[in-house]
Amino acid sequence: MNKITVLVVDDDPEIRDIIHIFLCNEGYHVLEATNGMQAFEIVNTSRVQLIILDVMMPHMDGIKACLKIRETSNIPIIMLSAKEEEIDKITGLTTGADDYVTKPFSLLELMARVKAQLRRQSYSVMDQEEVIAVGDLIIDKARHQVTIKEREVFLTPIEFSILELMASHRGYVFSADKIYERVWNETTHFSENTVVVHVRNLREKIEENPREPRYVKTVWGVGYKIEK
Template sequence: MNKITVLVVDDDPEIRDVIQIFLSNEGYHVLEAENGMQALEIFQTSPVQLIILDVMMPHMDGIRACLKIRETSKIPIIMLSAKEEDIDKITGLTTGADDYVTKPFSIMELVTRVKAQLRRQSYSVKEPEEDVISVGDLIIDKARHQVTVKGKKVSLTPLEFSILDLMASHRGYVFSVDKIYELVWKETASFSDNTVVVHIRNLREKIEENPREPQYVKTVWGVGYKIEK
């Protein structure tokens, strides 16, 4: 059986070495790059199932590399950064990253998130009875993994699509942030960050005419989010 290949991109060789050791011990095949340009070259020539991508690197940083990868692929990407400000987290996830880890990080936490992303990627979800879900002018075509608003196609990341699909398939149900994380990321919500909130914000920017007054993804203050019946 072929091993899952993870591409680790960081200009710090010590960080790459530590990640490589722990991922190899978990049975993964690890490729390494020290900047975004090298990462793109490896990605274009080698089969890779997940990328761990540092933000701050010479020649080409992680943000630009992530944007280039997202032009052709929906591969899971976990961003690394030494900056903890929320704006950096939002910037990283807006590029299409699936998760975000700040430095210094627990290597076991990173391994856990790698497993969660790969599990989500390979998870076979039972299709609900509705193959096409309509919520006003919002149309979700599950078979084609396609979303349109007023007839215009909207490009969503896999996680954004999964969040939208989850709520649209259970209209009227209020999902807490923790429940969304558990159902979409397939992992217990044990990390104190705002990853789900950022994804909801990005989703609204793409599907709502006015994200500040959302028509589709509603906030139930103090509880969570829902799509109304």
């Protein structure tokens, strides 16, 4: 059985080493890069299932690397950063990251985030023949693919999971904390802004006019829904 490959990107060799050892002990195959440019090259030449990406690096930082990777790939990305301000977290998520962990971090917490992202990836292909149609919006679970008017839309794993959740329960209003609980599979570390940013990113990709959404509706003071 092929091992899952995780790419660790950080210019600090000590951090790379300790994450590398921990991941290997958990049974993963690990690749390393010291900056965003190297990470982008590895993604284009190797089969990587998840990326752990530091923000502050020389040559190409994590923000720019995430944006560049998202041009061609929806690989789950967990960002690492010493910055703890909420605005920094929002910036990371806006660029396409799926999760955000601040330094110093617990290796057990990081591993829990890694496993959660990989579970989400595997869950998305369980229903091999299920396709959800919401007007011109088609969600193909088996292919982890979204199209609008036959035009493919590239979503991150988190964006896909949020869309799939609401499309599978049309008419149901999901609060931000309920979306977090169902998509992230946890109730801790909840931040409403995390969900808001991902929903905003999702709308930017699937809505013709994100300010007047056709698919993902806001129920003010309650949450979000896709209508029946």
